[in-house]
Amino acid sequence: MNLSQYQIRSLLRAAGCFIAYLLMAFFAHALLYTIVTTIVSAADKKGIEFGTTINEIASQYLFFAYACGSLVVTIMLWKGTRSFYSKRHFWSRPNKNIFQLDKNSKNEFIRGISTGFVIPLALLLSFYFAGHISYLGVYINSALGTPLFPLFLLTLISLPVLLWCEEYIFRFRIQSNLNEVFPPFASVLLTALMQTFIRNLQFQISYIDILNLLLFHITLGLFYERSQKPHRGLGLQLTALTLLHCGFGLPLWSIESPSFFLMKPTVHAYSILSGGEMGPISSLGFTAILAVLLVSSFHLWKIEKEAERKKSY
Numbered sequence: 001m002n003l004s005q006y007q008i009r010s011l012l013r014a015a016g017c018f019i020a021y022l023l024m025a026f027f028a029h030a031l032l033y034t035i036v037t038t039i040v041s042a043a044d045k046k047g048i049e050f051g052t053t054i055n056e057i058a059s060q061y062l063f064f065a066y067a068c069g070s071l072v073v074t075i076m077l078w079k080g081t082r083s084f085y086s087k088r089h090f091w092s093r094p095n096k097n098i099f100q101l102d103k104n105s106k107n108e109f110i111r112g113i114s115t116g117f118v119i120p121l122a123l124l125l126s127f128y129f130a131g132h133i134s135y136l137g138v139y140i141n142s143a144l145g146t147p148l149f150p151l152f153l154l155t156l157i158s159l160p161v162l163l164w165c166e167e168y169i170f171r172f173r174i175q176s177n178l179n180e181v182f183p184p185f186a187s188v189l190l191t192a193l194m195q196t197f198i199r200n201l202q203f204q205i206s207y208i209d210i211l212n213l214l215l216f217h218i219t220l221g222l223f224y225e226r227s228q229k230p231h232r233g234l235g236l237q238l239t240a241l242t243l244l245h246c247g248f249g250l251p252l253w254s255i256e257s258p259s260f261f262l263m264k265p266t267v268h269a270y271s272i273l274s275g276g277e278m279g280p281i282s283s284l285g286f287t288a289i290l291a292v293l294l295v296s297s298f299h300l301w302k303i304e305k306e307a308e309r310k311k312s313y
Contacts (some may be wrong), residue, residue: 003181008120010180017173018194020305021073022048025202033058039272059255060151065159067204068167077173112223119236120243123280133280155247155257170195170217171224171233184305187295188221203253209282215290222297226304244280251279 006274036058127133152301170191178187196213199205205213244250249257280286 007181010177014174014177016082017073017077017169017177020076021169022198022201023069024069024073024294025066025198026030028065029062029202032061032065035063061154063152063158063162063205065209067162069163071177074165074168093143096279104227105229106230108227109235112232112237113239114235115232115293116236116239116243119240119293120248120280123283123285123289124244126198126285127280127283142229151245152257156242159242159245160238164234166195167220167230167234167237171221171230175221175224178309188225193219199253203255205253205284208264208284208287209278211255212281212287212290215287215294219290219294219297222294222301225296226301241281241307250281252281254278 006035032052036054040053041058056192106158124133162285174193174194175187181187182190192214199213202212216237218239223233223236224230241252245252245255245257
């Protein structure tokens, strides 16, 4: 296809954002493991114990490392092209603080939070009554003598920062630029593939994780396409993932919750159905919920597009 100079620049901007974040993810991972390896080397551990200790310690700080990397990329992109995006705002208007949202944005955010509450609660209740997970109350687990409460707070802060920054990078910067070159749904799909690819590099995830992430990111992309705002998608993922990982202590992308384990899979759990030790995010039950959410979002998006088309005539 023949592309105009503006479309070529938009494509290059999208590619530049993706490459910048990819390189920063590699750098954050390498820096974290370098620091942990240096610390463990002083503990006189050798062989298999040496590698296991490094992985166990580093895994507890992966969200923090990637959150720092994503925040650096976000600030660089925002500062570098602030004048180019002066007519568009990501979260709130330039003359307002982050808590002062217009009515539509506030409604979108509340809808996202509501969905973010319903999905994990419905998922966990269905698994609980089916005997796949059990409620243990509040019990504290410490790995390698790690200070629990500070690490819990660090994860509680790092996970939302990571999700917030990635929404800015992938939806506001990459997807919006791809929209200048490709049809809307193609842009949504390409952005979802890029974000899933990054997540696969960041964490050790299963094939079901990849499928669920792809469905999840397509849904978030459709939310953004419908309103050109990130509020509903951010409300959904901030609430759902923080509740599952930090609130209920369930694994997220193979990362264990650092402190309070409220629910755990039972010995009778079917790993493919409930996620087993990988957590409900890696389950076919979550796949079914995401599929329903995606289909409904796509249907509503098509209805809205058709209404806009008829209105333009």
